Amino acid sequence: MATTEIRSEIAGKVWKIEVPAGGHVEADEPVMILESMKMEIPVMAPVTGTVMTVLVAEGDTVAEEQVLATIA
Template identity: 45%
Template sequence: MSLIDVKTEITGNVWKIEVNEGDAVTEGQMLVILESMKMEIPILSPEDGVLKELRIKEGDVTTEGNVVAVIEA
């Protein structure tokens, strides 16, 4: 088992969180939706695994490269 950091690729507001800690996730599954410049940007799971930690909550502002979730694969 390995831990995988899921990072943002853009600065934005956390608009919606689609998963909860402990959920099983699949590669390509939407985890979080960011809002930036009136656009919705999805953050997808890079691998199958279990969501071990969410480091954000709805309404937070995050910058490029921040770790928003940790997946155990």
């Protein structure tokens, strides 16, 4: 089973986790929402599958290109 990493495209703060670990997600569905410069930026699933790990928590600060979650 291949695992796909979901990475942050921007530096910001995790505002809301939409799909927790163990949850099913469709491709192009939001997994979480980041906040940067008072804008909400959805982080979309690149593939359909199950969220295996969520490596951040709501309120965490994230860097650009940081791995946020994995999908298998």
